[in-house]
Amino acid sequence: MSGYPNDEITNIGRHSSVSNGEWNQQTIYDARNVLLTQHSVDVSQQTPEQRSGKIVKPPIYPNHILHPEIIPSLDEVPAELIKRRHKRFNDPSNIDSFEIEMPLAIASSLQDELERAVQHRAAKDRNHDQTSVPESTDSENNLFEGVFEKESYPIIETIEIDEPLESTARQNLPRTSIYDKSCLREAFQRIKIAGDFDDMSHIEDLEDAVGPLLRAMVIREKYMIFSLQSFPPTVAKFLTKTLEQEDQSRRASSTVRANTEPKLRANSGGTSVQTPPKHTIASISTRTIPPQVLPNQKPPIVESNLPIKSAAHVSDDPHPFHPPVIKRDEAFNIPLLEAADVCVKAEKGIYRLYIPDDTKRWVQVDYPVVDRNQFIDDYTLLSAMITDGPLKSFCYRRLQYLKSRFELHCLLNEVKEWAAIKSTPHRDFYNVRKVDTHIHAASSMNQKHLLRFMKKKMKTSGDMHVYKTKDGKLMTLKEVFDELKITAYDLSVDMLGVHADRNTFQRFDRFNAKYNPLGQSALREIFIKTDNYIDGVFFADLLKEVMSDLEDSKYQHAELRLSIYGRSVDEWDKLANWCVRNTMYSANVGWMVQIPRLYDVYRANGITKNFQEFLTNLFQPLFDATIDPSSHPDLYRFMHHLTGFDSVDDETKPEKPIITADMPYPEEWNMKDNPPYVYYLFYMYANILTLNQLRRARGLNTYQFRPHCGEAGAVTHLVAAYMVAENISHGLLLRKSPVLQYLFYLCQIGIAMSPLSNNSLFIxxxxxxxxxxxxxxxxxxxxxxxxxxFHFTKEPLMEEYSIAAQVWKLSSVDMCELARNSVLMSGFSHEVKMYWLGPEYQESGVAGNDIRRTNVPAIRIAYRYEALCEELRLLGNAYKCRQDRKEKDRLLHQMEKKSTSVTKIERAVLNNGKHESTSNLPKPISSATNGNSGNNINMSRNPTTNVKGAAFHKQAKDNLQSILDNFNAIISLIRVDDPQLNPIKDQLPRILTNTTDDFEIRVRAYNMVRAFESLLKLVSDLKDQAVLYDFRAINDAVKAQRQRFKNQQSDLDTKLISLRDRLALELVKFEDEYANKSSFKILKE
Structure with a gap:
């Protein structure tokens, strides 16, 4: 078995009472097979094709991602919102009833998983020496199919999403005291929701909510997949299963882009950018590539006092609990890639990729891009959704239900959860991994730490030149403090004045001033800036002490944010040089870059000319370092340690909250006003998307977008973040928008919250x-x-947890769950998370939890997963029910429309026939005009006329006979009187048996139409003949006979037209039934 982390299976055959020491002895494996786990793993992940410039075949995205317009029901969402804009959402008459059963009685997935886990462990115990893994059974492939059994305890009725496991290795669950057959049935208690679920009308506003919610989830999935950020697999499978089951004929117009395989070749010379046709680029939908060892790469240095085991013993070891430690001196020894034959060009604020074709012309690479107009449409739709009455009402009720359900879960299962974590050896809240996912490097130390550092530097580096004034004068550190008339002895935390107090509440300007020690911007530049006269040496030393404290705690980690302002194009190189020169690396620290939204300040000071220059300063160096690492070697190495981007500033600044299509593009935005929040986020996201696609094509790491959002300002900021951000910081304003809060729950978007910070500033x-x-x-x-x-102690993250636990009475399980969430939403690499959370942490539900690492019991994980699945199943059933109803309504409306049309024709024909009969009545003949009116003069007919009359008679007889014969044959073919069809005759009176009958019916119907046409021609001929008949004998008797003939002709004409229209109505109905055979089969089922 391979020694790679992905190939290892946790050893679950060991009894739970095995000592911690024995477990630790089995966590060491061959260090030569260990890759750089946190920073340089992306280099080692490059395949030979990627190193040679080849592009891996891009993924096939789901149709509903590339073409959301192919889902007709979701395209109706904007119209629905407008239609019910002024409708009262609490009107009982607006509660629609559904005609389909809502199955909620489904057993828990936890019990089935535990049963299979026990069986699997028993099998491994019996075959301890065998290394083969049994194949998945059908029951395993339907892991989340509900099997409802009688239970002796209350059972929750949840939905189950089909998620077959790839192998039984993914069922390897951590051992706790409850993982025993004797207590599986009582693993934990659930709430049973009983009632009449024949329809879903008891859930108010459900039908009004399901369409917009699904549309919103599809929108987020699209933006996450295109930018290579994460999207919950459970939700993705739900959307695919729900939306891809619609009638495929509705998607006939949708196509997935053709995929080719262009190459990124070594740069062979510059060529000009021409008007490009599109080529495709490779992209990989997952965030990580299985690690591979390069033949020419030096293995990392691993610090370990334990002997290294041979490869033969590796296969029997569980996955180690701790990643190998990389020496700080080796952290930036990352080999440079060769330059790729690709160039970038900014077009309307978004960078595009170009590669040369065979004729050496630069052609645009085809990869998923987001058009600004499409983004505006999506943003406008979501902004309208959050103010929709029925949708707000539905989401609020579901959120309240989830809260009440959790409270009941705690009441019923708190003891069992405590029992589970108590039975886990060694692990507790203090030694589970926890990540500070939102912390700024410039304020990552507490005020006492900063005070001690300043005093130390005053004593050890007082004569060092550290500051250059505006007039060019150099000052030592001692001179700076002498100018302030302050000595090291005088300094105190109160004098520093960096701590927030009640005066900063709702005053973000005062809070920003707290970054200046003693209120002096010069001290801030000296001690907590990377770009200053001393090249950020003091700041590097200060952060190294912070990192040392984190390393001492071992289980606390932080993602420190460094600032890039976008004032000049060389900022990235300066920051990267500072990191590499000072070896700013720690296994407990990840780096992010925050970008303040200060364009208006730079424009007012003449630093930038337009917003495009601001974007160029931010992203051009990143593209250059990715394409040709030798042009920015330090930046290329620093980018391996970078995990994501942040957007920061005061959200309460006045702005135009809505982005519109007529807003100027970045190169046209040269006014002094600051662009709105959503404008910043869109262009940052669009360029991160392009950067991620390029880096993934080259086999490098990709980045997350994690802005500050929802701390203050407009709620619409959260709409933009919902669309483009992997996770956010703060999110306080979600409490004011039930719709967005419910969407954040459904999509499991991470929210890094800072209650102590909010307490001093906003709430x-x-x-x-x-x-x-x-x-x-x-x-x-x-x-x-x-x-x-905001903090006082040496461990601010533990201080945050401790205060929250005291104020909100959080249990140890709650805090461990919060810690697990922090690791999941952090930007640390996939390989590192495998150590911290378990090798199967990406699995959904209990299978993705290892209690020996997270200290979160399976009961809590199962509850969270089942609650999410229940909400998804509710939406899925409602959507299916809604689609069925719409299809029924469409068919009924179509039938009624045709029936109404035919009825109007019949009425018109009848009215016309009565009018003609009345107008054609014979007029009385005056005796004065015709003296011998009483005589019946029988005039002989012309022989030619008699022959024509016989021909007319025969033709009419033949046509009528043909119509009757064909009609009888059609009736026989569709078997109206078949006794087997009696139960459904009311719903489906005519059913075709096979395609042969269908063809014969069509032929006979065509013959009937031909016969009707012949009859109509015959009637026309009869009219002509009647008009021209015997005009030579003009007398009263002939007139009377002619009048009687005309009357008979009119009656016959009326009857024939009526018969024709009735038969035409039947034919229309037949044709409609034949054209909708599939719909009728659905109704039949």
Whole structure:
């Protein structure tokens, strides 16, 4: 068995009482097979094709991602929102009833998983020496299919999403005391929801909500997949299963782009960019590539005092609990890639990729892109959704239900959860991995730490030149403090004035001023800036002490944010040089870059000319370093440690909240006004998308977009973040928008919350919605934001957890779940997360949890997963029911329309016949005019006329006989009187048996039409003959006979037209039934 982490299977055959020491002895394997786990793993992941410039075949995205317009029901969402804009959502008459059963009685997936896990462990115990893995059974492939059995305890009725496992290795569950057959049935208690579920009218506003919610989820999935960010697999499978089952004929117009395989070749010379046709680019939908060892790469240095086992013993070891430690000196020894034959060009604010074709002309690479107009349409739709009455009402009720359900779950299962974590050896809250996902590097230390550091530097580096004034004068550190008339002895935390207090509440401007120690911007530049006269040496030393504290704690990690302002194009190189020169690496620290939204300041000071220059300063160096690493070697190495981007600033600044299509493009935005929040987010996202596609094509790591959002300002900021952000920081305003909060729950979007920071700036601690979010099941974690302003202790993250636990009475299980969430939403690599959470952490439900690493019991994980699946099943059933109803209504409307049309024709014919009969009555003949009116003069007919009359008679007889024969044959073929069809005769009176009958019916119907046409021609001939008949004998008797003939002709004409129209109506109905055979079969089932 391979020694790679992906190939290892956790050893579950060991009894849960095995000592911690024995477990640790089995966590070491061959270090030569260990890759750079946190920073340089992306280099080692490059395949030979990627190193040679080849592009891997791009993925086939789901149709509903590339072409959301192919889902007709979702295209109706904007019209639905407008239609019910002024409708009262609490009107009982607006509650629609459904005609399909809602199956909610489905057993728990946890019990089935545990049963299979026990069986699997028993099989491994019996075959301890065998390494083969049995194949998956049918029951395993239907792991989440509901099997409802009688239970001796309350059972929750949840939905189950079909998620077959790839192998039984993914069923290897961590051992706890409850994982025993004797207590599987009572693993944990669930709530049973009983009632009449024949329809779903008891759930108010469900039908009004399901379409917009599904559309919103599809929108987010599209933006996440295109930018190579993550989207929950459970939700993705649900959307695919729900939306791809619609009638495929509705998607006839949708096509997936053709995929070719262009290459990125070594740069062979410059050519000009011409008007490009499109070529395709490779992209990989997953965020990581299976690790591979390059033959020419030096293996990482692993610090370990334990002997290295041979490869023969590796296959028997479980996956190690701790990743190998990379020496700081080796962290930036990353080999450079060769330059790729590709160039980039900014077009309307978004960078596009070009590669040369065979004729050396630059052609645009085809990869998923997001058009600004499409983004505006999606943004406008979501903005309208959050104000829709029925949708808000539905989402609020579901959120309240989730909160109440969690409270009941805790009441019923808190003891069992405690029992599970108590039976787990060694692990507790203090030694589970927890990540501070929202912390700024400039304030990552507490105020006392900064004070001690400043005093130390005053004593050890007082004579060092550290500051250059505006007039060019150099000052030592001692001179700077002498100018302030302050000595090291005088300094105190109160004098520093960096801690937030009650005066910063709702005053973000005062909070920003707290970054200046002693209120002096010069001290901020000296101590907490990377770009200053001393090249950020003091700041590097200060952060190394912070990283040292994190390393001492071992289980605490942080993603520090460094600033890039976009003022000049060389900022990235300066920051990268600072990192590489000072070896700013720690296994406990990841790096992010925050971009302040300060374009208006730069424009007012003449630093930038337009917004495009601001974007160029931000992204051009990143593209250059990715295409040709030798042009920016330090930046290329630093980018391996970078995990994502952040957008920061005061959200309360006045702005135009809505982005419109007539807004100027970045190269045209040269006014002094700052662009709105959503404008910033769109162009940052669009360029990160292009950068991620390029880096994935080259086998490098990709980046997340994790902006500050929802702390203050407009709720529409959260709409933009919902569309483009992997996760967000703060999210306080979600409490004001039930629709967005429910969508954040359904899509499991991470929210890094900082209650202590919010308490000093925007909302009191007891009003913070963090606990409410957590209870409802949103993916939330605790973070510190700015320890220098808000915390007092050496471990600010633990301080955050401890205060939250005290105020909200969080249990150890709750805090461990929050810690697990923080790891999941962090930007640390997939390989590192496998160590921290378990090799199967990406699996859904209990299969993705390892209690020995996370200390989160399977009961809690199963509850969260089942609650999410129930909400998805509710939406899925409602959507299916809605589609069935719409299809029924469409068919009925079509039939009624045709029936109404035929009825109008019949009435017109009858009215016309009566009018003609009345107008054609013979007029009385005056005796004065005709003296011998009483005589019946019998005039002989012309022989030619008699022959024509016989021909007319025969033709009419033949046509009528043909119509009757064909009609009888049709009736016989469709078997109206078949006794087997009696039960459904009312719903489906005519059913075709096979295609032969169908063809024969069509032929006979055509013959009937031909016969009708012949009859109509015959009537026309009879009219002509009657008009021209015997005009030579003009007398009263002939007139009377002619009048009687005309009357008979009119009656016959009326009857024939009536017969024709009735038969035509039947034919129309037949044709409609034949054209909708599939629909009728559905109704039959």
């Amino acid at each position: 009191n601690y007891n009003r913070n919605p963090m606990l409410e979010y957590f209870e409802r099941g949103l993916c939330v974690s605790l973070s510190t934001d700015d320890p220098m302003q």
